[in-house]
Amino acid sequence: MKLTICWLYGSTMNIYGDRGNVLALAQRCRWRGIEAEVVTLGVGEPLEAGRYDLFFWGGGQDREQVAVAADISGPKGEVLRAEVEAGAPLLAVCGGYQLLGRFYRPHDGPELPGIGLFDAWTIAGHERFIGNIVVDSDEFGEVVGFENHSGRTYLGPGARPLGRVRVGRGNNGEDGTEGCRHRNAIGCYLHGALLPKNPAIADFLIAAALRRRYGDVTLSPLDDTVESAARASAVRRAVGTR
Amino acid sequence: MDPRLVLAVMAGKASAFLIRRLGRGGGTAAPGVVASTIDPAVLDKLARQVDGGCVVVAGTNGKTTTSRMLAGILTQSGRRVIHNRSGSNLVRGITAAFAEQSTVTGRPRGDVAVIESDEAAFPEVVRRTRPRLVLLLNLFRDQLDRYGELDTIAARWGETLRSLPPDATVVVNADDPALATLTEGLTAARRTFGLTDGRYQLDDLPHAADAAVCRRCGAPLRYERLFLSHLGDYACDACGYQRPALDVAARDVQLCGLEGLALTLHTADGPIAVSAGVPGLYNAYNALAAAAAALTLGVRPEAVTEGLARFRSAFGRIERVTYRGRKLVIVLVKNPVGFNEVLRMLEMGGAAPTLILINDLDADGRDVSWLWDVDAERLLDVPVPLYTGGIRGDDMALRLKYAGIPEERLVPLGDLPDALDSFVDDLPADGTGFILPTYTAMLRLRELLAARGVVQAFWEE
Numbered sequence: 001m002k003l004t005i006c007w008l009y010g011s012t013m014n015i016y017g018d019r020g021n022v023l024a025l026a027q028r029c030r031w032r033g034i035e036a037e038v039v040t041l042g043v044g045e046p047l048e049a050g051r052y053d054l055f056f057w058g059g060g061q062d063r064e065q066v067a068v069a070a071d072i073s074g075p076k077g078e079v080l081r082a083e084v085e086a087g088a089p090l091l092a093v094c095g096g097y098q099l100l101g102r103f104y105r106p107h108d109g110p111e112l113p114g115i116g117l118f119d120a121w122t123i124a125g126h127e128r129f130i131g132n133i134v135v136d137s138d139e140f141g142e143v144v145g146f147e148n149h150s151g152r153t154y155l156g157p158g159a160r161p162l163g164r165v166r167v168g169r170g171n172n173g174e175d176g177t178e179g180c181r182h183r184n185a186i187g188c189y190l191h192g193a194l195l196p197k198n199p200a201i202a203d204f205l206i207a208a209a210l211r212r213r214y215g216d217v218t219l220s221p222l223d224d225t226v227e228s229a230a231r232a233s234a235v236r237r238a239v240g241t242r
Numbered sequence: 243m244d245p246r247l248v249l250a251v252m253a254g255k256a257s258a259f260l261i262r263r264l265g266r267g268g269g270t271a272a273p274g275v276v277a278s279t280i281d282p283a284v285l286d287k288l289a290r291q292v293d294g295g296c297v298v299v300a301g302t303n304g305k306t307t308t309s310r311m312l313a314g315i316l317t318q319s320g321r322r323v324i325h326n327r328s329g330s331n332l333v334r335g336i337t338a339a340f341a342e343q344s345t346v347t348g349r350p351r352g353d354v355a356v357i358e359s360d361e362a363a364f365p366e367v368v369r370r371t372r373p374r375l376v377l378l379l380n381l382f383r384d385q386l387d388r389y390g391e392l393d394t395i396a397a398r399w400g401e402t403l404r405s406l407p408p409d410a411t412v413v414v415n416a417d418d419p420a421l422a423t424l425t426e427g428l429t430a431a432r433r434t435f436g437l438t439d440g441r442y443q444l445d446d447l448p449h450a451a452d453a454a455v456c457r458r459c460g461a462p463l464r465y466e467r468l469f470l471s472h473l474g475d476y477a478c479d480a481c482g483y484q485r486p487a488l489d490v491a492a493r494d495v496q497l498c499g500l501e502g503l504a505l506t507l508h509t510a511d512g513p514i515a516v517s518a519g520v521p522g523l524y525n526a527y528n529a530l531a532a533a534a535a536a537l538t539l540g541v542r543p544e545a546v547t548e549g550l551a552r553f554r555s556a557f558g559r560i561e562r563v564t565y566r567g568r569k570l571v572i573v574l575v576k577n578p579v580g581f582n583e584v585l586r587m588l589e590m591g592g593a594a595p596t597l598i599l600i601n602d603l604d605a606d607g608r609d610v611s612w613l614w615d616v617d618a619e620r621l622l623d624v625p626v627p628l629y630t631g632g633i634r635g636d637d638m639a640l641r642l643k644y645a646g647i648p649e650e651r652l653v654p655l656g657d658l659p660d661a662l663d664s665f666v667d668d669l670p671a672d673g674t675g676f677i678l679p680t681y682t683a684m685l686r687l688r689e690l691l692a693a694r695g696v697v698q699a700f701w702e703e
């Protein structure tokens with residue numbers, strides 16, 4: 001078996017160790033004997049429908065976000081949305097998460113259109129939310145990471161959050177939600193990197209990709225002792241520092 | 243005489259003395275706060291009186307080492323140098339250093355000042371000290387949760403640089419495309435330095451690299467040669483921008499494992515051979531930067547060579563101690579670029595068991611995500627056991643696991659002091675071990691070793 005992972009804008013949007021997410025997906029496939037290929041797709045490079053099993057999209061700096069917003073608003077965004085609606089798993093963190101919503105409104109300059117995959121929108125805030133964050137999710141249990149964003153994301157009636165914030169600020173610092181879920185797509189603000197410390201989410205994405213390509217596949221369990229220790233110490237720090 | 247300034251300087255000196263007497267560590271920043279409370283313009287007033295002018299050194303990596311190299315060269319040339327040598331590089335630490343190195347009547351005791359500046363404090367440091375020379379080393383992603391994003395820093399630096407008068411000089415690392423672009427078209431003069439040596443080039447842009455796009459037009463840069471992270475000889479095929487011509491170029495770089503390095507500087511006045519007792523390509527850049535600044539200040543080539551040859555490594559950057567019969571080599575790691583360089587050095591310098599200590603306090607950066615930008619995969623071919631410890635040692639263990647390092651080579655330990663004891667217990671009786679701590683883990687380690695009678699405290703150097 002083989003999975004092809006598409007790292008959207010991986011050469012410019014790979015801030016705060018987001019590369020760890022791609023590494024976690026690839027390694028957790030390989031440790032199970034599943035071949036994993038990572039393809040980085042940049043601005044101007046077309047997204048071919050049906051070629052990729054799993055999508056990852058990380059965060060970037062403002063300058064990069066503008067170029068990427070223009071790129072994804074074309075046919076590429078259409079293909080990505082169709083893939084997700086057909087069940088393709090996707091993880092988007094921070095900047096990528098914001099551009100999957102309806103729009104991003106900066107302090108100055110024009111509004112950046114999103115592709116509207118999530119019923120959500122983001123407005124630039126003044127205070128930056130920085131720190132360890134712990135989220136309780138019905139699907140994935142305790143999720144831990146590090147948030148660092150000034151955008152405030154608000155969920156519309158058609159969106160459900162990834163979970164409730166236990167420690168930290170989350171989507172907007174007001175309503176206690178963090179992240180967004182739709183089909184097999186997850187958007188959120190958690191760096192850390194997210195997937196190595198939260199292997200339940202990594203395995204959810206891998207399982208969804210395998211199911212779509214190969215039918216009913218059961219994931220063999222891995223020894224997650226090191227992962228659990230890192231998650232536990234991150235949660236301790238979150239509780240101790242915020 | 244300015245009575246307010248005199249009082250401020252005296253109060254600064256007195257509090258530094260008291261802090262030391264009370265055994266509260268170096269006392270490097272608090273006296274600056276005390277002095278500035280009495281006279282908010284104390285730094286401006288003292289800096290203005292330095293006849294030979296001030297030099298401000300800024301960059302993400304290597305500013306402490308480079309400042310100390312430059313101060314050493316200037317001392318070698320016969321100048322008296324004022325310098326914030328403890329690496330306390332915010333405005334209050336710089337103020338404290340000036341107060342400490344001035345007479346009680348408010349006269350600085352030096353012909354020239356070498357000021358290491360924090361990235362975020364750079365605009366204010368320049369505004370207050372009005373430097374004759376600004377030395378720019380590099381701009382890497384470092385502790386973004388403290389500084390805000392890289393572009394914001396670059397924009398602030400740009401404003402500051404454009405405000406410099408025509409009699410100031412900016413000496414800049416032209417191998418850093420972001421800095422090369424920032425220093426175009428200034429009122430101040432510009433002198434460039436860089437590498438022209440192909441021996442240590444990298445095959446690919448490492449993952450920690452930041453500025454792989456042209457800052458003029460946004461197209462990806464093409465590298466003729468890549469030396470360290472995003473530092474190299476680059477060109478933009480879209481708009482024709484390329485690395486500016488080098489006023490001081492380093493060639494024939496020789497890295498001798500952990501022992502030291504040598505290189506030849508090529509200038510309009512002919513070649514200058516230099517060597518220094520610090521390892522790694524990043525220190526070759528530091529030596530090159532210090533030499534370029536010294537030459538710009540009119541220092542004779544012999545003093546540059548002599549000053550660098552006498553250089554000892556800066557506090558905590560690399561340090562060798564003997565503890566319980568074992569040789570410990572301690573190297574600070576604080577961001578992906580520096581960490582990657584240390585890993586390159588380990589590959590070349592002979593393998594030994596290694597303890598990595600990761601903390602996440604304010605001075606380390608509270609976000610440990612940066613560990614995922616470290617090319618830990620380099621350790622796959624270094625066949626030694628890898629120990630992890632510190633407040634976030636578990637995150638480092640996880641990073642190593644996902645790098646593909648077999649779990650039997652990983653030894654997760656807890657926080658200090660237990661991590662140190664277990665690690666040293668495991669080393670052979672007269673063996674060598676590497677310890678790679680983040681900043682606060684290094685302070686803690688030094689404290690522990692000092693309490694056990696091993697290392698002199700740094701402010702006593």
Ligand SMILES: [Zn+2]
Nearest residue numbers: 456459478481
């Ligand atoms: Zn260009």
